[in-house]
Amino acid sequence: MLSQSARRTARTLPLRAFQTPTSPLQRRNISAYGYEQAKALTFTNYGEPPDVLSLHTHSISPPYGNLMTLRFLASPINPADINQIQGVYPSKPTFTTSLSTKDPIAVAGNEGVAEVIALGEKAKAEGFKKGDWVIMKGPGFGTWRTHASAQPSDVVRLEDEVREGITPVQAGTVSINPCTAYRMLQDFTPLCEGDWFIQNGANSGVGRAAIQLAKKWGVRSINVIRARDDKAKEEEMKQELREIGADIVITDAELQAQGIRDMAKQWTNGGREPIRLGLNCVNGKPAIAMAKLLAAESHFVTYGAMSKQPLTVPASLLIFKDIHFDGFWVSRWADRHPEEKKRTVEDVLGMTRRGEFRDMPVDEIKWEWESKGEGLIGKVKNTLEGYRDGKGIFVFGKT
Amino acid sequence: MLSQSARRTARTLPLRAFQTPTSPLQRRNISAYGYEQAKALTFTNYGEPPDVLSLHTHSISPPYGNLMTLRFLASPINPADINQIQGVYPSKPTFTTSLSTKDPIAVAGNEGVAEVIALGEKAKAEGFKKGDWVIMKGPGFGTWRTHASAQPSDVVRLEDEVREGITPVQAGTVSINPCTAYRMLQDFTPLCEGDWFIQNGANSGVGRAAIQLAKKWGVRSINVIRARDDKAKEEEMKQELREIGADIVITDAELQAQGIRDMAKQWTNGGREPIRLGLNCVNGKPAIAMAKLLAAESHFVTYGAMSKQPLTVPASLLIFKDIHFDGFWVSRWADRHPEEKKRTVEDVLGMTRRGEFRDMPVDEIKWEWESKGEGLIGKVKNTLEGYRDGKGIFVFGKT
Numbered sequence: 081m082l083s084q085s086a087r088r089t090a091r092t093l094p095l096r097a098f099q100t101p102t103s104p105l106q107r108r109n110i111s112a113y114g115y116e117q118a119k120a121l122t123f124t125n126y127g128e129p130p131d132v133l134s135l136h137t138h139s140i141s142p143p144y145g146n147l148m149t150l151r152f153l154a155s156p157i158n159p160a161d162i163n164q165i166q167g168v169y170p171s172k173p174t175f176t177t178s179l180s181t182k183d184p185i186a187v188a189g190n191e192g193v194a195e196v197i198a199l200g201e202k203a204k205a206e207g208f209k210k211g212d213w214v215i216m217k218g219p220g221f222g223t224w225r226t227h228a229s230a231q232p233s234d235v236v237r238l239e240d241e242v243r244e245g246i247t248p249v250q251a252g253t254v255s256i257n258p259c260t261a262y263r264m265l266q267d268f269t270p271l272c273e274g275d276w277f278i279q280n281g282a283n284s285g286v287g288r289a290a291i292q293l294a295k296k297w298g299v300r301s302i303n304v305i306r307a308r309d310d311k312a313k314e315e316e317m318k319q320e321l322r323e324i325g326a327d328i329v330i331t332d333a334e335l336q337a338q339g340i341r342d343m344a345k346q347w348t349n350g351g352r353e354p355i356r357l358g359l360n361c362v363n364g365k366p367a368i369a370m371a372k373l374l375a376a377e378s379h380f381v382t383y384g385a386m387s388k389q390p391l392t393v394p395a396s397l398l399i400f401k402d403i404h405f406d407g408f409w410v411s412r413w414a415d416r417h418p419e420e421k422k423r424t425v426e427d428v429l430g431m432t433r434r435g436e437f438r439d440m441p442v443d444e445i446k447w448e449w450e451s452k453g454e455g456l457i458g459k460v461k462n463t464l465e466g467y468r469d470g471k472g473i474f475v476f477g478k479t
Numbered sequence: 480m481l482s483q484s485a486r487r488t489a490r491t492l493p494l495r496a497f498q499t500p501t502s503p504l505q506r507r508n509i510s511a512y513g514y515e516q517a518k519a520l521t522f523t524n525y526g527e528p529p530d531v532l533s534l535h536t537h538s539i540s541p542p543y544g545n546l547m548t549l550r551f552l553a554s555p556i557n558p559a560d561i562n563q564i565q566g567v568y569p570s571k572p573t574f575t576t577s578l579s580t581k582d583p584i585a586v587a588g589n590e591g592v593a594e595v596i597a598l599g600e601k602a603k604a605e606g607f608k609k610g611d612w613v614i615m616k617g618p619g620f621g622t623w624r625t626h627a628s629a630q631p632s633d634v635v636r637l638e639d640e641v642r643e644g645i646t647p648v649q650a651g652t653v654s655i656n657p658c659t660a661y662r663m664l665q666d667f668t669p670l671c672e673g674d675w676f677i678q679n680g681a682n683s684g685v686g687r688a689a690i691q692l693a694k695k696w697g698v699r700s701i702n703v704i705r706a707r708d709d710k711a712k713e714e715e716m717k718q719e720l721r722e723i724g725a726d727i728v729i730t731d732a733e734l735q736a737q738g739i740r741d742m743a744k745q746w747t748n749g750g751r752e753p754i755r756l757g758l759n760c761v762n763g764k765p766a767i768a769m770a771k772l773l774a775a776e777s778h779f780v781t782y783g784a785m786s787k788q789p790l791t792v793p794a795s796l797l798i799f800k801d802i803h804f805d806g807f808w809v810s811r812w813a814d815r816h817p818e819e820k821k822r823t824v825e826d827v828l829g830m831t832r833r834g835e836f837r838d839m840p841v842d843e844i845k846w847e848w849e850s851k852g853e854g855l856i857g858k859v860k861n862t863l864e865g866y867r868d869g870k871g872i873f874v875f876g877k878t
Contacts, residue, residue: 170799363794385794392791395762395784398806400569405804407797 116140120225126167135453146202154252155192155223157472187222193251257285268379273298279359295325307331364389448477519624525566534852545601553651554591554622556871586621592650656684667778672697678758694724706730763788847876
């Protein structure tokens with residue numbers, strides 16, 4: 081345990097915020113006694129985000145022992161975060177009274193990147209230092225907050241050379257979508273150069289990540305997007321995916337039209353370059369249409385069900401074509417394989433730095449100290465309604 | 480190539496049929512020139528078995544080179560045989576004019592055991608000898624026939640010590656049901672002593688084989704059978720399965736009733752002895768009810784769809800519970816792993832010899848030289864209509 085004075089010393093080191101004072105309000109989050117003032121989007125009961133979320137202000141004690149105080153840099157709004165607030169996601173948030181409330185509350189959000197701004201001696205002994213960037217080890221920590229108190233076991237430290245040249249938005253969005261795409265391409269079936277995979281939801285964060293990773297590994301992709309009434313917009317989207325490396329882009333209507341088998345044969349050199357993997361986040365009939373194009377003994381991996389339809393699998397695909405229907409959940413994987421998560425994140429960030437991996441378009445939502453709860457919650461509501469093509473991401477001011 | 484005289488010599492060795500003459504008609508299948516007279520249930524076009532099957536008589540030349548003449552001992556009637564005749568089975572029979580017909584015909588049946596009654600020098604050089612018992616290497620050979628000409632690559636030879644004490648019915652039914660059960664228990668997930676598996680169609684040939692194999696390996700079984708109106712009959716069937724080693728037997732109605740989760744917990748020591756494997760030959764809702772009882776990361780293997788319903792998989796079972804939905808087809812496996820087939824068959828026959836593996840009840844259909852086509856085809860029709868609990872099996876007289 082550190083003495084009270086040691087803790088205070090730790091907090092009196094200059095913060096970058098001090099060096100660029102842009103507003104007299106900016107430092108209100110440090111109290112005279114070294115306590116960090118923090119704000120968080122929290123909820124007490126499950127429900128629709130606009131109904132149950134509120135912006136809660138609390139203070140964080142100076143860290144000691146293995147505690148670290150984090151300042152969040154960027155935290156995306158993922159569909160799973162919404163499901164978690166609604167109470168329909170299997171990974172539950174942590175309800176706690178440690179944020180100075182009478183009733184237990186949970187902080188929303190699961191993904192994000194934060195900077196270590198203060199830490200106890202034990203945390204230092206575990207290799208952490210001030211200024212380190214960390215991402216969450218798994219779900220349920222609560223990332224829609226300006227600051228948090230964390231332990232080393234809550235986070236994955238990004239080595240200095242890994243974060244070099246990486247923006248907070250890039251680091252804050254690497255854990256879920258790129259990792260999902262990466263592991264699904266790697267862990268179900270060995271893909272050789274020249275092999276194909278097929279995926280729906282190709283325009284999603286995971287879809288775009290999969291296109292780019294496959295391209296880099298010499299694996300080719302057939303990409304399915306939803307048909308749009310606006311054909312110009314549809315074509316523009318196809319073009320966008322081709323630009324990041326998609327070999328073939330079709331709509332779900334084209335996938336389900338007659339003649340698709342012949343077309344697939346043409347693309348894959350008469351089937352001699354087999355389609356060995358299917359990635360599905362849509363479900364319903366179009367998903368099965370995709371599974372029917374797979375070569376015998378392939379894997380079909382479901383990681384979402386955006387159509388809210390089930391997956392009705394014909395027995396013949398299982399028995400006679402020996403297609404394996406698997407699922408993937410990045411949270412379970414991260415929980416089971418922390419070392420692999422670190423390596424995967426490092427690899428993706430390396431590609432990002434070298435310009436080999438392009439970000440998903442994002443909609444940056446500035447979260448300043450003075451941002452009102454209403455405005456922030458409104459942005460969550462917008463994501464819930466899915467009006468955007470890009471992904472909403474809170475980017476925190478240097479509060 | 481053997482000379483004509485050598486071939487004739489091969490055919491002049493005494494046959495067992497000669498040693499026990501019970502009927503003056505019995506030797507009519509050997510012509511004066513060493514040709515074997517044979518009868519086979521054949522079809523020219525796909526269709527319902529009673530409509531398209533006919534009993535065809537032909538002769539087989541004396542074998543030379545790597546050819547062997549087989550006399551069938553026992554050939555079962557499996558559901559897949561019916562589907563194959565109907566033209567709806569992915570493994571097609573061999574249509575040929577080599578049985579002295581103008582139009583190509585196919586011999587029905589896929590499983591069976593035969594005796595080598597004559598063989599060429601090359602077949603001898605490959606380790607075969609007169610009196611050997613052989614089973615089919617894969618499907619499509621045609622086993623509903625008294626005799627056939629075969630090559631070593633068509634068959635798996637049963638070593639003398641393997642067939643010791645084994646009846647033709649036992650050897651003739653080992654390839655499909657026991658091999659299916661054996662491989663499904665072995666090849667999808669490592670089962671430890673004390674682990675559980677759950678299966679439907681538990682009263683089927685595969686189901687009964689799985690119960691017995693699991694029992695021997697220390698793995699416990701939850702067995703689902705169809706509910707019957709006749710409750711005494713239902714209880715009798717449960718008792719029968721318990722007698723061959725079933726730990727738990729329930730009906731599909733009981734499986735889908737409320738409280739099944741709690742019961743499953745009770746059986747499996749609060750879930751600490753996990754249900755790691757599901758075997759499904761039924762499909763439809765009851766199959767999914769079974770999948771929901773599996774521990775996370777388990778495998779659910781479909782090898783049939785007797786209800787003719789599809790398998791509608793909830794996304795949560797794939798994504799969050801990480802259940803793998805696989806299929807198994809014994810023909811594909813036998814084709815891919817001939818050596819493993821030999822070992823599996825040997826292991827099951829070893830257990831049979833030691834009294835550790837009991838046969839499925841069978842309905843023996845005697846096929847004598849003088850048996851009429853009409854009668855034999857009638858038996859196939861009965862199997863098609865599924866009026867029996869036991870499995871129909873042709874048992875050939877010593878023609």
